[in-house]
Amino acid sequence: MLNKWNSPHLRIKRQILFSASSLIFSKPTVSVAKLDTHEPTIFTTSISPNDPNPSDPVREIVANLIKLGFRRFIGENYVRNFDDLRLNESQVDRIIYCLRTESPEIAVPFFQWLRSEYGFKHSRYSSFVVSHVLAGRKRFKELRFVLEQMLQEEGSESAPSLCELLLKSFRDWESNSEVWDMLAFVYSRSEMVHDALFVLAKMKDLNLKASIQTYNSLLYNLRYTDIMWDIYHEIKVNATPQSVYTNSILIDGLSQQSRLQDAVSFLRETAGEEFGPSVVSFNSIMSRCCKLGFAETAKALVCMMLKYGLHPDAYSYNIIIHGLCVAGSMEEALEFTNDMQKHGVEPDTLTYRILAKGFHLLGQMTGAWKIIEKMLVKGFNPDLVTYTVLICGHCKIGNIEEGLRLRDEMLSLGIQLNAILYTVLLSCLCKSGQVDEALRLFYEMEAAGLKADLVTYSILIHGLCKQEKVEKAIQLYYEMCSKRICPNSFAHSAILLGLCENEMMSEARKYFDTLTMSDLTRDIILYNIMIDQYVKVGNIGEALQLYNQLIEKRITPSIVTFNSLIYGICRNGKVTEARRWLLENITLHGLEPSAVTYTILMNAYCEEGNMHCLFELLEEMRAKAIGPTHITYTVVIKGLCKQWKLHEAVQLLEDMYAEGLIPDQITYNTIIQCFCKSKDIRKAFQLHEEMLLHKLEPTPITYNILINGLCLYGDLKDADGLMFSLQKHNISLTKVAYTTIIKAHCVKGDVHKAVVFFRHMVEKGLEISIRDYSSVINRLCKRCLISEAKSFFCMMLSDGYRPDQEICEVICNAFHRGGDISSTCELAAGMIKAGLVPDRIMRKC
Known part of the structure; x- marks a missing residue:
């Protein structure tokens, strides 16, 4: 087995790594015979407590220590005199050496007392003397402490000189092998591995055996390298008894x-x-x-x-x-x-925490809760980590209410939230539009002594700007700067967007100029925001001026920059010029047009009805391996619908699914509207069903299109049925759907149905104006439904709407044409009383 781990290949690698320091165990180190030529530095003075010559301070101190004992010696009276002695390093070395032979039980406390009480820096020699005393008495914990203190002072690469001292002055001392072993161990534990290997190599030369603790420590430090096999080989060769940790370290x-x-x-x-x-x-x-x-x-x-x-x-x-x-x-x-x-x-607690986090990662918070319930049943209390997992999970799926409830639960249990949890909750609150609650939580965070960082401030600033609270956002921005937290692009862009979206373009430009002129930022994102906003308000001139400015400052534009400019040029009806930008400027900066770039141009050609150029661009995209998006295909479908190529439009819809693209509601609405206009209501509803099959929720606009199609080209009864069905299932409808069907019933003369749907519109809380009443009355009057118009007029009055000049004249003229002079006069009198001026016909009546 050992041969396997000591292959020539691995040994070559090891030799390369350690050849410079000569630490490979198989190579001999400095000759022991050569070191023997140096005379060891030793003291031979033997001092008796009754020594008659007290003139030598070393003799005096040693004699008093032996005579009085350590505790009496350090008594107050003697210490005062001892301070005046001002012993040097050599004298202390002699004292400790003498004590080691005469009274070793006093040598160690004296050594420690000088260091702790007087801050005396002992020499290497004294440290090794005391180390041998401690090793002889098997006080290995204290021995390790003494050597650790010495190595802290000596530092890395001190092993050669320390080993030489041990060889010269302590060669034959009792317990010498234990001191050598502990020295190697302490070097290793102090992560001075090269020094530890040097000591180990010297021990091998002296035939001294290292302990398994020393070998294990070295194995641990070298476990990520092939050198660990050298150590393991030494353990086997020396037949060093292994511990339970040896193999575990190697396997780790x-x-x-x-x-x-x-x-x-x-x-x-x-x-x-x-x-x-x-x-x-x-x-x-x-x-x-x-x-x-x-x-x-x-x-x-x-x-x-x-x-x-x-x-x-x-x-x-x-x-x-x-x-x-x-x-x-x-x-x-x-x-x-x-x-x-x-x-x-x-x-254990860790098991439940792991499971809860697993469910959280999958967004399955119900599963996470079940794990926490099991945890509680077992008597384990959720800790900060568990709550962090739960709160982050709920916030991830937008369940801020549950996140806040858990936060209250934490506080009631005395578990303090950390800055990360506050930031997560703040982010979720801002995303859900609850910026005031987020601010309250922010101040609570500060009151708890937690410091908000750049991320926290940026989230709040962005949230405030989205809620049109730009002044508060700017206030927070300056507060952040006052705390020496440097704002990043996210914070700047949030304020800039907030100003622009609140139609404060002049203020936005001033803020932008402050950032760019002072060179606080050279971020293209800020330029992109301003260029895009200028394009949206139709000011392409300012957008182009900013583009020229960033080119002058040598700020590299992004494809987003060009997309905004191309969109603005297309809005001005200059599609040819926009396409020239695509061919020249984008490639000039080493950029590639994106699917968005092509889609903007294709939409412009679609509006012009130039399907040839539209398909030309589509082929160009495919040639450049730029995949069309679902919006690209929607533009193409819109173009096909304009040319009444409905079959091709439906085929393209199917192609989208084949390519893995999911059409959105706008795509379907475009085709559905075209089928309604072509009076193919059946196909329009088939597409509606297809949306539902693909789990694509139709929008209110979808139903506006279908209801309008039924009213204009289909059966009004079907339109009524659809309206009632949608109302029954609480599907949101816009005012357009109601006014469309009301108008249709007025045209058909079914005033009762018109009034019913008008009432539904009012009950749904949709915004009703005098113009809505006027529109219905006008249509009824045009169809000579005078009594119905009068009833609707009365309903308007009972609903609290004051008629205007126009509506009064319309209904009075209708009364007059119908020969109802009394009603005409009554209404004219009411107009005069209300401050309205009757027209010529009404005055004549």
Whole structure:
């Protein structure tokens, strides 16, 4: 097995990596014989407590320490005198060396006391002396601490000099091997791996054995490299007893390197060893499998675990459940949860959190709630992470009410929302148009001590601008700037769009000029917004002026820039010039026209009735592999309908579905209207049914077209039936549908039906004006339905509408023509009383 992992190829790689530092274990380091020529630096002074020569301060201090003991020695009276001694590094080295031989139990506290109380920086020599004392007494925790302090001061690449000191001055000391081993271990734990390898190489020269803890630490640091196999080889060669962690570290390393087959092979080959496959090792491989998207492979490894007599723990199951959730296999994840319980492993908080997040990712918040309910039944309280998953999920599907309810629940449980949750809720509120509530939440966030960032401010500014609250948006913008939060393009464009959409073009231009002239931004998005808005209001001159400005500033235009300009040129009726822009300017800037570019030009040709150029552009798109959109096809269908090529239009509709494009309501409305005009009402309703089959909800305009078609070219009874059916199913209708059928009934002389639908229109809350009443009365009068007109006039008065001059004259003239002089005079008198002037006929009467 070891030969397999030490192939020539891998060994060459390792030699290249470490040849410069000579740390490969197979190569000898500095000769031990050569180092033996250096005389070790040692102290031979032996001091007795009754030494008669107290003139040497070192002798005096050592004698007093041994005589008084450490605690009495550091008493207040003596310490005052000790401060005056001002011992240097060499003197302290002598004291500690003497104490090590005479009274080792005092050497360590004295060493620590000098460092902690006086901030004394001990030499390497003193640190190693104390290290040997601690190693001899098996106080390895303190030994590690002393060496860690020394290495913090020495830093990286200090191993050669420290090893030389150990060789020169401590070669034959008791517990020397333990100090060497701990030094290598501490280097490794401090992530000074090259130094640790150097120490290990020196230990090999001295025939000193490293502990498995040291080897494991190095294995862990080198687990992402091939060098780990050198360490593993040394463990095997030295017959160092392995720990439960050794193989687990190797398998984790292979897993993290995505060498999953190698990891499984190593797992199988170590099955017969004392520390063979473990649950931890399996978990490492399964975790990596799931991260790489191999959830099924991870599931198979669970069976392998059971084969080796190992039982998956909660962490094992959570790994698989998480992998299945990420893959969208929620049913399998739930089955695995049930299997977990069958094997006596109870789901923990993490299990429920993973499942809830899985449902959230799929937008299935009902499933998420069921998981939370199970969690509560088990006695687990939802934490911040769980609430974050739920709130984000509800906000993602637009259920802001539930998101706010959960936020209130969190606060009642004493769980403080974080900035991310507030931002999610703010975003959802702004999208749903509840900007005032979003502002209230924003101030609550600040009151809780959470700082709003650029994203939070940008969301609010954008939301306020969409709700036409531009002044408040600008106020927030300046507040953001005052907090030294630099606004980005999103914030600038939100304010700019808000000003433009509120018909504040002059203010928008001033704001835009402030940004561009001060070079605060060179963002093409801002130019695109202004150019597009100028085009929409018909000011193509200003749009072209801005285009020239961005060219002068060497700001690269985007295809959106050209699309807006081409649309504006087409609106001015200059389609030929617009097409020239397509051929010249776009290609000049290295851009490719998009489907939108071609669709704008095709629509312009369609309005002109130039189907030849329209189809020419369509072929050009296909030649350039630019896929037409459903809007492109809608334009073509509109053109075909204008030429009454209905069969071709329907065929193109079918072609759209064949190409994977979904027609929208506008596409269907275009064809339906054309079939209604051609008096083929049956085909129009077939297309309506086709919309429903494709789960495409007809719009009120669709029904306006169908009702108008039935009224003009079909049966009025069918129009009535359709209206009543739509009302019964609470399908939204516009005022146009009602006025169309009312007009039709007036023309047919069915005043009763006209009044019924007029009443429905009023009851639906649609906006009614005096003109609507006047229109009906006028039609009734023209058909000499005087009594019906009079009844409708009275209904208008009872509804609280004051008649105007025109309507009074229309009905008075109708009364006069019908010989109803008394009604004419009565109405004329009423007009005079209301301040209206009767016309000549009424005055004559």
